[in-house]
Amino acid sequence: DAKxxxxxxxxxxxxxxxxxxxxxxxxxxTDYIHWYRQLPSQGPEYVIHGLTSNVNNRxxxxxxxxxxxxxxxILHRATLRDAAVYYCILKxxxxxxxxxxxKGTKLTVNP
Amino acid sequence: EAQVTQNPRYLITxxxxxxxxxxxxxxxxxxxxxxxQDPGLGLRQIYYSMNVEVTDKGDVPEGYKxxxxxxxxxxxxxxxxxxxxxSLYFCASSPANTGNTEAFFGQGTRLTVV
Numbered sequence: 001d002a003k004x005x006x007x008x009x010x011x012x013x014x015x016x017x018x019x020x021x022x023x024x025x026x027x028x029x030t031d032y033i034h035w036y037r038q039l040p041s042q043g044p045e046y047v048i049h050g051l052t053s054n055v056n057n058r059x060x061x062x063x064x065x066x067x068x069x070x071x072x073x074i075l076h077r078a079t080l081r082d083a084a085v086y087y088c089i090l091k092x093x094x095x096x097x098x099x100x101x102x103k104g105t106k107l108t109v110n111p
Numbered sequence: 112e113a114q115v116t117q118n119p120r121y122l123i124t125x126x127x128x129x130x131x132x133x134x135x136x137x138x139x140x141x142x143x144x145x146x147x148q149d150p151g152l153g154l155r156q157i158y159y160s161m162n163v164e165v166t167d168k169g170d171v172p173e174g175y176k177x178x179x180x181x182x183x184x185x186x187x188x189x190x191x192x193x194x195x196x197x198s199l200y201f202c203a204s205s206p207a208n209t210g211n212t213e214a215f216f217g218q219g220t221r222l223t224v225v
Contacts, residue, residue, distance in 0.1 A: 004169075030210070031210070032211055034213075041199060042202075042218060043201045043216030043218050043219050044154070044201070044214075045216065046214060046215070049211070049213065058193045062162075091210040091211075092210050093209060093210035093211060094209070094210065097144070097159070097205050098156050098159065101146075101154040101155075101192075102153065103153060
């Protein structure tokens with residue numbers, strides 16, 4: 001499974017944008033970049049995914065570098081409810097559905 | 112509402128007493144799996160199923176069994192639980208083999224084996 005690297009932790013203030021980086025230098029052409037988050041005492045929750053182009057949905061935006069070796073999850077206005085561990089995961093089209101969770105980035109949001 | 116339902120949410124049991132954790136999804140997903148989450152080790156896959164009657168081992172299958180007799184259900188069976196199976200368990204489901212779809216997770220089952 002292709003590997004991703006994320007900072008262990010990040011901190012943000014409420015109402016400010018948050019940029020969560022992920023490096024995936026060994027990504028292959030058929031790997032989708034997925035982001036999940038896990039709020040305290042809950043199961044992982046899908047956030048967003050993309051292949052090559054930037055993606056937006058109601059929760060976040062995903063910015064993918066042109067060479068696809070890195071990506072950034074953007075929370076436009078962090079709220080206290082966004083405090084969670086965020087996981088960046090690669091999934092291969094036509095490959096296993098298994099999600100390989102690394103340690104993720106623990107996001108703290110200050111009021 | 113699309114969801115994955117696990118029961119029970121909390122369970123305390125004694126070593127050796129067989130138990131089953133149930134998992135059900137209402138999205139007609141082919142793929143279902145079980146993960147356990149332990150401090151410092153993250154989420155690891157126990158077993159998965161590509162469809163009815165098709166199951167296979169994940170990364171940490173020892174001490175667990177599963178079955179997939181119906182598409183919606185994927186129970187996790189611990190025939191003789193031991194204290195090292197004390198953990199937080201999650202069931203997940205997704206459409207199979209696309210890479211382009213999201214997985215849905217249950218709320219978790221916190222198991223303590225004493």
